[in-house]
Amino acid sequence: MKKILLFLFFSLSLSSYSQTKDKIDTTKLFKELTDQACSCIDSIPTYNRIKDSITANISSCIDDKVGAYKITEQFANLDLSNPTGEKKEINVTLNLDKKSKEYKEIYYKMEKYLLDNCPTLKNKIASNNQLNNNSISKNQEALDLYYLGLDETKKDNFKGAIEYYKKAIKIDPNFAFAYDNMGICYRRLEEFDLAIDSYERSLKIDPNGLMPLQNIAVVYTYKKEYKKAVRTYEKLAKIDPNNPEVFYGIGQTYALHLNDSKKGLDNMCKAYKLYSMQKSPYRADAEKIIQMIYAQMKKDGEEDSFNKILATNNINSN
Known part of the structure; x- marks a missing residue:
């Protein structure tokens, strides 16, 4: 046409x-x-x-x-x-x-x-503020404490924020967003096991919670438990197959930590295409990783494999 x-x-x-x-x-x-x-x-x-x-x-x-x-x-x-x-x-x-x-x-x-x-x-x-049934508490007192926690999080006072989230959860044990944000604070304090525990508590309330699943994968990466990170991303992919962050995370983990350039490239290509379709600025980050993978595969004499994987994903090697 x-x-x-x-x-x-x-x-x-x-x-x-x-x-x-x-x-x-x-x-x-x-x-x-x-x-x-x-x-x-x-x-x-x-x-x-x-x-x-x-x-x-x-x-x-x-x-x-x-x-x-x-x-x-x-x-x-x-x-x-x-x-x-x-x-x-x-x-x-x-x-x-x-x-x-x-x-x-x-x-x-x-x-x-x-x-x-x-x-x-x-x-x-x-941001991942799409609501599910138990995302936000219907108890006003719990909500007030949650928002105080958010204020402290914005100030990077993570310990103070956690105390507010704990109080909110004590009032409403099914307050998923409170667990999610508590997990973020623990992660930033590098208390990774407590972060995972918070996210898993959120998942018990909402088994399909995208935010806690994605953050669990990130925490496993920080803990250098890379295979667990990949498995978590793969679980997330079944729930949210059009999420480029999933394939970016898998691709980065394989390429940079598990020494598997081919799997890393294939997943990063999928991330790049989804970012492009969604007009996400993170397309540039995926492109950088693809360039890094190319440098490694060229060094290993695998340029043909690189080009074949790009072709399979309908991406021009130029």
């Missing part, structure tokens, strides 16, 4: 411009626009929303700024000087096709900048 490109046309009268024009600093412009994209991302609601919907909103924030950057950059490259004073017209053709190489290059550049410089981006992507 013939591709339809989107074009914008501008007619500019030079008589409305001075004979010289100020040089536009595209580096400064890029930073200003990506910072605006970060503010847009910060305003995205995450409560009781699926991850795909959140990443779509993030992508929209970036798309808006890519378009603004391309328009301004195009004008920055025009010579608008008019020494004769004659009235002239300049037609500017601007290609805003999101599938074009030029558009993608700017989009990915902004995406990478945001990953490195916009902390709220990672928080939004990592």
Whole structure:
């Protein structure tokens, strides 16, 4: 099917411009626009929303700024000087096709900048606040203590937060989110066994809880129990087969810790494709791991295997 490109046309009268024009600093412009994209991302609601919907909103924030950057950059490259004073017209053709190489290059550049410089981006992507029956307590006193725990967690006062979560759970033993957040605090305090115990208590309340399962896999990685980490990710994959974090975790574990480049690459390719489909900025992280795996497989003389695995996953080796 013939591709339809989107074009914008501008007619500019030079008589409305001075004979010289100020040089536009595209580096400064890029930073200003990506910072605006970060503010847009910060305003995205995450409560009781699926991850795909959140990443779509993030992508929209970036798309808006890519378009603004391309328009301004195009004008920055025009010579608008008019020494004769004659009235002239300049037609500017601007290609805003999101599938074009030029558009993608700017989009990915902004995406990478945001990953490195916009902390709220990672928080939004990592949020897992979709509610199940026992996710949030219906007891107001337990809720109040839970929110006090969240406040302390934000201050990195993990020990103080744990005490609030414990009090909330004492009032409502089926408060799954309290166990989940207590597990996060224990993990950050490097009390890994207590973290796993908290997550497992959450899973007894909600056996299909995505957040505790994913975090158990992460904790096993910290404990260097890599095979247990893989098994946990595989269990999560059965519940949430379109979650790229699952395949990223498996791929990273095989490639970096279990010395199995082929399994690592196959899973990382699956993660990369899912990230791309969901327009997740973490696509860039998967790409980095794939490049690392390529370096290792090239060193081991397995370039053919590398290319075959990419082909199997319908990924261009370039």
